Amino acid sequence: MxxxxxxxxxxxxxxxxxxxxxxxxxxxxxxxxxxxxxxxxxxxxxxxxxxxxxDKRGLLAAVVNQIDGEMATRAQKTGAQKTDPWDGLLAEGVAYIEMALDPEVQRIVLLDGPAVLGDPSQWPSQNQCLIETRNRVAQLIDQGVLKPVDADAAARLLSGAALNAALWIAASDSPADVLPKAREAFCALASGLRLGQP
Amino acid sequence: MxxxxxxxxxxxxxxxxxxxxxxxxxxxxxxxxxxxxxxxxxxxxxxxxxxxxxDKRGLLAAVVNQIDGEMATRAQKTGAQKTDPWDGLLAEGVAYIEMALDPEVQRIVLLDGPAVLGDPSQWPSQNQCLIETRNRVAQLIDQGVLKPVDADAAARLLSGAALNAALWIAASDSPADVLPKAREAFCALASGLRLGQP
DNA sequence: TATTTCACATACCTACCGTATATGAAATTC
DNA sequence: GAATTTCATATACGGTAGGTATGTGAAATA
Structure with missing residues (x-):
């Protein structure tokens, strides 16, 4: 035709x-x-x-959904590459930090998204990044790797820490120098969720 | 006169x-x-x-500065009430979570603030909440209580986790039920920064 | 008292969002 | 396959809001 x-x-x-x-x-x-x-x-x-x-908000919602989906699948792949589930969670968190260094992600998903559409947990298309980490956390709790905290809460805290770290890095004078510091601090923080040895 | x-x-x-x-x-x-x-x-x-x-941004900056200052002083007082420095850091984090449940704080400081003024670390009036926690973290690192991570990074991650937790709680169906879960997860996470015993 | 300063008011312009209406090409019906 | 309907997009309009340029009147100064 x-x-x-x-x-x-x-x-x-x-x-x-x-x-x-x-x-x-x-x-x-x-x-x-x-x-x-x-x-x-x-x-x-x-x-x-x-x-x-x-309206304009609806367009933003569509854009945010697209980027969010791309981030979630990429993080999922990154985490799946690790054989050890705990390493997988850490890798996923670090992947979020690195992806969130993209100005497009920052401006649209991290800054304007929440301000215009409200909290990510209730976006029209449920935030896929949050769902992804929540599932991974829940799985690790079941396996006895993580402390039996609330999976949603833990996922949200990890996500918040990672994405805020990215904003901080991007705003810093020399992102290249600051990224490893953030990564180290993030892994230290996340280890607080582990059960057993520090 | x-x-x-x-x-x-x-x-x-x-x-x-x-x-x-x-x-x-x-x-x-x-x-x-x-x-x-x-x-x-x-x-x-x-x-x-x-x-x-x-302009309108300048007005927002002034408002954000006012609220931020109020939050920082209140958090500082809350943390100072604890005799143990580590408990002080935790109390301060929890205080941020609770203060950020205020709709005014959420809308102005957490959502519109970053979207309009950019990352809090480079607000016209340096984010006082961040400075406060950074100082406390640095002090605890000096005392050997925390792992020797970068103080700025750790403060930013803690702050990000706490404030995102508040957004999550406020958006949930029953904030009263969710707050304790967030508090527990936050304390668990923060313990990852501690040196020595879990 | 005369003059200057300046904090605030007024008037205007431009840009933009949302809606109501129009249009023309597919899709459907007979 | 011609007529009719549907509907995705275009066009036109109105209302609002933010920024700027200019006016003004009272306090500060000389």
């Missing part, structure tokens, strides 16, 4: 809008991004945007 | 604007707060606001 089907066109336009928004939000921040500029860069107008996403 | 001196008037007006902004930002969020409404509630106009704070 020469002309694409309607659903295909719509899916493509949605993707283009999300891509343009992702770029614009990352560069100018959510508040500073103009819907007109955004849509024009995607070769569309605001009409398409409002039809697909309802 | 019947008429107040100029500097007194200006200080009073600044305080009124900050108070009105604090209320408005807390209720409607930074983006949703209107400068006209704000200043009207303070019995002034936008002229006073721009003269005193430069």
């Amino acid at each position: 020469v002309a694409k089907k309607r659903t295909e066109m719509m899916a493509e336009n949605r993707a283009r809008l999300i891509a343009a928004a992702r770029k614009s939000f990352a560069e100018k921040g959510f508040a500073g991004a103009s819907m007109d500029d955004l849509t024009a860069q995607a070769g569309l107008t605001r009409g398409a945007l409002y039809h697909n996403f309802g | 019947v008429a107040k001196k100029r500097t007194e008037m200006m200080a009073e007006n600044r305080a009124r604007l900050i108070a009105a902004a604090r209320k408005s930002f807390a209720e409607k969020g930074f983006a949703g707060a209107s400068m006209d409404d704000l200043t009207a509630q303070a019995g002034l106009t936008r002229g006073a606001l721009y003269h005193n704070f430069g």
Whole structure:
């Protein structure tokens, strides 16, 4: 068929809008991004945007969901590479720190996301990074590796520590020097959840 | 003198604007707060606001600084009540969690603050909460209570964990049930920084 | 008392978000 | 396959808000 089907066109336009928004939000921040500029860069107008996403918040939610999903799968893979489950949890945490050094992640997911969409635990598309670490923590608790703390609480604390560390590193004068310090401190902190030997 | 001196008037007006902004930002969020409404509630106009704070961001910075200062002094007092320095650090962390349950603190300091002003470590008025915990951590490292990790990194991780925990608690269905879980997990996590016995 | 300063008010401009309406090409129906 | 309906996107409009330029009147100064 020469002309694409309607659903295909719509899916493509949605993707283009999300891509343009992702770029614009990352560069100018959510508040500073103009819907007109955004849509024009995607070769569309605001009409398409409002039809697909309802409003500016809806567009941000879609962008955040995309990035969050990418981060979660990548962290999952990183953690799965380790044979020892405990090393897996640490690797996952460090992976979050390193991924969160990306300005795009910082601006969109860590700063504007919570401010506009509220706490990550109740984002429209449940924060997949949080779910991922929660599952891993719960598994380690079952295996008797971690202290029997609440899995949701532990996951949230680990995640909060890691992502805040990334913001701190990025804001520092020399991120390269600071990253290892953060990694070391994070591993020390996380070891507090371990059962038995320090 | 019947008429107040100029500097007194200006200080009073600044305080009124900050108070009105604090209320408005807390209720409607930074983006949703209107400068006209704000200043009207303070019995002034936008002229006073721009003269005193430069722009909307400047006003937010002043409000954040005020709240941050209140939090830091309160945390400092809470920590000082404990005789054991280690207990003091834990108490301070828990105090941050509890203070951050205040909707005003959440909305202004934890959500809008970082999104608008950037990372807390480089706020116009250096984040006093961070400085407070950093000093306490450094002291404990000197005393040989904590592992010799980087004090800034450790403080940032602890702070991030505590404040994210508060956001999580507040967003949960029953904060009262969740708070103790978060406290327990936080103390477990923090123990990872201790030197020697678990 | 005359003059200057300056804290604040007023007026204006521009940008942008959201909505209501229009349009034209698929999709459906007969 | 022609007519009709659907609907994804475009266009037009209104209201609001933030920043700036300018005005003003009272306190400070000389």
